[in-house]
Amino acid sequence: MPEPSGTGALTFRFEGRELTATPGASIGAALWAAGVRHFRTTRTLGRPRALYCGIGQCFDCLVRVGGGPPVRACVTPVRDGDDVSRGDTASDWSGSACLAPRRDPDQSPDVRDLVVVGAGPAGLSAALAAAEAGVAVTLLDAGATPGGQIWRQPAGFEAGSAAGSAAGPAASSAVGSTADPAASSVAGLAGGKAGGKGVGALRAVAAHPRIEVVTGATVVMAMPGTAAQGVRLLVERPGAAWTVEARTLVLATGAAELSLPFPGWDLPGVLTPGGAQALLKAHGVLAGSRILVAGTGPFLWPVAAGLCRAGARVVAVVDAATPHGAGRRLAGLAAHPALLGQAAGYLRTLAAARVPVLGGRAVVAARGRDRVESVTVARLGDRGQRDRREYPVDAVCAGWGFIPSVELARSLGCAEDRHPTRPGSAVAVDGDQATSVPGVYAAGETTGIGGATVSWWEGAIAGASAARALGAVPDAGRIRLARRRLRYARHAARTLDRGFPLDPGWPGWLAPDTVICRCEEVTWRRIVDAVDEGSTDLRSIKGLTRCGMGWCQGRVCGPATQSAVAPRLGLPPGAVGDLATRPLAAPIPIGLLAGAGGGPDGDANPDADAGSEADAGPEADAASGADADPDSDVAPDAGAEVVAGGG
């Protein structure tokens, strides 16, 4: 086994091949940088798969480390000496040892006043607002570093230390909950700069004595608790799991990208724009050298501009919205000069790099043997596909905007709102960001797609509401300010939402053998058959075809299936139900569910110790800031041994 090299690169093996990686890189980023595009082979069709969503949602990138159970390469840090192999899915478990459960489910739970799930703009802002009102806050996030999608930090970033931060000049200005760190990165058009304004918010949170930040911690389940009106959360880190009860809860779980299938979209090299952006922002890895960016919505521009700036050749940006229609529908943006300025900036970057921006067109097919080699772009319209054109590429980033992540809210029974035309749903909230379940608040994109500014101000209101429910008195002036800012920001968000509608005719580009469900490899033909056989809802389609029954539990295929099937039945997307009806927020090993392995205080995860003191002082905060360092934070090694060895 190679020696750790100390300062620079570390060494690991993949399928016997020796590779190097930068410390802090995910296995996925390291493999991608080394040119690997075959992370696993699918069970049914025997096809290669690699990174797709890049942020832990899709489970395409499963690999095994040291012969252990499959893990997601995109969210698992690589360690020196790791022996990584392909994560082909059906598992053989013989050989695990007996377990002694550690956690006693009946023991009185660890009760917190306020737990905030998600440390994006909404969660950070909620935590600050509540903490400033005097409430002790536990802020949990699945990511290796806080910041959410927009303020995604480079691996190794530490909000608490100047040295580790990649902050620009803005970072030095301290930010409280009255300031708007998102001010210049508004409403979904925000830039992809690592660090930037968000660092101010991250610093303020890391420095706050009443906020405990726990990163790398996924809330897997939320269920009614034992305390009156409380909620019980099951939290997992690799090798560790523990339960927390929250008297009040703010869900700030953000959104995921909407993927629409097209022929060949399961070829390695086809990614989501967010996946390409995460590779770049967190790991400095380019998705390819000749990249086509496609789909719809304003998010395509910062992604394409970011890729250009980082040196990739972007061959085109292809948006399904027609330029004419979008121009008309976006007229309302005249009231949002900052936003327009930002958009102009991206377009200038693209123009300078001679990247054509094409409207009214879509990627209708990707081709390649074992990775994408070319894509076909065509003009869409009533008369079918026209002006087909082939582009040689080595990567495609395709995404159709965002859909709220509602798993936890759904499992708690919170009411949801349907979008009139897009698939998926959003957590329904009132003017105080309260959901239909007492004590549970929601803020940010889990309540509807609005961009970082909306998320930020909704978070401030949610944090204040939770504080009030706990008997604290939040600052009324700040709440008024938040409401005012929110009105303005929501106007921009609504305008953008209307500007980039989802064309209900998109399934026209599907071929009968196009895979719709990536996990279970269910083709469009089988779904159409299920509809023809009389299925009128996604649940029976799922039963007939297994669409939505894979690792991701319909997170990737569910919204697209909903959107594709609804018109065939003459129904709006919401009326056919959801594939992901009671999902866990992430799969969890049975052993951890059963209470084996370490908890936050267990020896499987020494780091979390400091973080779990409810009234931790500034030193403890520094320690929880250090959680952001993926080297010290996740201990999958120790954890795996606990699970297997009986801990």
Next chain:
Amino acid sequence: MTEDLPEHPDFLWRNPEPKRHYDVVIVGGGGHGLATAYYLARNHGITNVAVLERGWLAGGNMARNTTIIRSNYLWEASAGIYEHALKLWEGLAEDLDYPILFSQRGVLNLAHSQQDVREGARRVHANRLSGVDAHWLDPGQVKEVCPIVNISPDVRYPVLGATYQPRAGIAKHDYVAWGFARAADALGVDLIQHCEVTGIDVHDGRVTGLRTTRGPIGAGKVALSAAGHSSVLARMVGLDLPVQSHPLQALVSELLEPVHPTVVMSNAVHVYVSQAHKGELVMGAGIDAYNSYSQRGALRVIERQMSAALELFPVFARAHVLRTWGGIVDVTPDASAIVGLTPIDGLYVNCGWGTGGFKATPGVGWCYAHTVAHDEPHPLNAPFRLDRFSTGALIDEHGAAAVAH
């Protein structure tokens, strides 16, 4: 486990508009309602029948259960109806001309204490007297049937033996529902989805029709088959059913290579485990102790039961759970069902199957259809009358099968 799922099942069913009047209206399109409709048409020639379902067909407990099928219940009355059902299961795919993937892989009920051992032995004898296949296995024999069970004596719940019914097994619940639905539809039954019953009309002590979210529907007879929501419906006509509703939870894992050849149940720790046709583990918990109509249970119930399950099956520790869910089960004081007449003419009730009604599906359908057709219980469901709670003729299945899946 290598059986292939059918790629292209035929057309499933029509989606008709409700007619203004039916001879029989069945409330609840779960397995029981669909099977009742099928046998009404097939055995009794009654085809002017509607099944009203407020959601999607078979989207209730039928979609949520862990599909264990067995007939080794303690009392003669129970063994009678469950064994009738098991015999029907054995020919059902052929009868419905639909693959229901009934796999007779056997069911083990583990004993963890001397009390369990005595109960188990008693049940094996009782089962044999009722004509049900039943065996008592010692720990070594348990290991032969299911090599991955941990029979080491130094765990919290050591395996001291088990009852074993080789003819028991699992089926694919969706396919069972669709098989019945398709066959009933073909015989002329109207299956009406998204139609919630909101009121029951009664004149002079006789039922005349239903009020629904899709308008009023007249009915000569009304057969309630709404599982967890039966008491809500019965209350519409002032009937108080001795039924309590509880959440019951289950979970499913990622796909594993075939490792678990049978079905293992443990009443003492309230878990049961099988491996479905494709390879996922299906595990169920016991009921949550509190009453609820929400299809969610408490986290600690799952946690506790998984920790017990892992002592029995240490090999599953690293397998990932992908999904958990819950259903509402309707539990009676003696843990047996209620199937029969009510004080209102033309109104029939089928409920109280609690945690174990999937296995009864064809048997209930058969007997309940007979009850409705003849206005008189079939001999096999006669003991399950509603008035047993006032006469005291209870069928106490609590002791032998606390979790009666």
